[in-house]
Amino acid sequence: RLEVVVESARHLPKMDTMGTCDAYCVINYSGEERKSSVKKNTYSPDWGERLDFEVEGGGEVKEMTVDVWDYDMVGSNDKVGSVRISAAEL
Numbered sequence: 001r002l003e004v005v006v007e008s009a010r011h012l013p014k015m016d017t018m019g020t021c022d023a024y025c026v027i028n029y030s031g032e033e034r035k036s037s038v039k040k041n042t043y044s045p046d047w048g049e050r051l052d053f054e055v056e057g058g059g060e061v062k063e064m065t066v067d068v069w070d071y072d073m074v075g076s077n078d079k080v081g082s083v084r085i086s087a088a089e090l
Helices: none
Strands: 002-008 023-029 032-035 046-053 064-070 078-085
Touching: 002 023, 023 046, 032 046
Parallel strands: none
Antiparallel strands: 002 046, 023 032, 023 064, 064 078
């Protein structure tokens, strides 16, 4: 099992003409995807959430991708940013 803690983000940009950022994270690892909760009306969200991924015993460690999104009630969500974490960094 791989445990990922989604801690926080700071100084997110304004993505919509009206309102602040409603941020959430999407984490992809080895073909699996996990999402954090949406933190509404903040440019500096604090999640403090644990997301678990199943890892096969003796399996090769893979790259992880973390995307931050701005949730929109109407229309499509906006991608705020992305980071790739190499297997060596994990």
